[in-house]
């Protein structure tokens with residue numbers, strides 16, 4: 001899927017993150033638990049070096065719990081890295097993140113200096129929500145559209161702890177193409193930057209092969225048609241999205257499928273397994 005959305009503020013954010021990393025002790029990388037590889041930033045992977053890092057598999061209330069477990073075991077095998085699945089209701093676990101983070105810092109670091117923890121992640125993954133819970137007050141603006149946060153800000157949340165909030169960034173070339181679909185499906189890419197019908201064909205194919213029951217339950221289908229386009233047609237018929245002569249309104253049905261997936265109405269679904277990580281990235285991800 002070709003995505004051309006890389007607004008100026010993301011370019012600036014990328015430069016700022018590179019600069020800020022120099023004074024950062026701990027990186028908290030917020031991933032979407034439904035697509036932990038697609039939502040992990042390849043630029044950050046390169047820039048971060050061996051800094052202590054906590055990967056938060058966020059929005060885990062929407063992800064398939066058994067696959068989330070696989071991802072956590074995958075990340076466990078990495079040095080200087082912790083992984084935890086969270087969602088915004090798990091406030092006490094969110095608050096313990098920083099305690100865990102402190103334990104990961106080198107024993108010889110200057111304890112008089114506040115710990116600087118940088119929060120990074122793709123747009124709309126839940127960074128601001130997490131920061132507000134960590135800070136115990138509403139500091140960062142939240143919203144269910146990508147790129148609400150546009151500037152980096154420093155937030156002192158305790159005597160010796162500073163959070164660095166960063167805008168959600170994407171990267172200029174999203175590959176392999178399936179990663180672009182997964183990011184768009186989960187809501188990390190602005191809706192006007194991709195073709196709804198193309199995305200819903202991807203979604204129909206993926207859901208048919210991995211979560212057929214979610215489709216039959218939600219759309220009251222007897223069985224799943226072989227072709228993704230026939231599946232969209234069947235859903236359109238069930239939802240009254242047929243035009244003249246029974247022709248499906250593909251735009252409307254695509255919008256329904258995408259919205260209902262994002263709202264969790266199809267159930268808890270994960271779009272990728274650790275085995276989907278391309279070989280070239282396995283050691284780094």
Ligand code: GTP
Pocket residue numbers: 058059060061062086087088089121122123124125126127128129130141142143144145146147148149150167168169
């Ligand atoms: P940008 O400013 O675009 O970078 O977004 P962000 O990463 O700061 O995301 P934000 O905190 O604004 O959250 C985006 C949307 O996701 C909001 O509607 C939140 O309520 C929702 N959200 C955040 N965390 C969770 C979660 O754990 N589960 C679910 N289901 N929704 C969440």
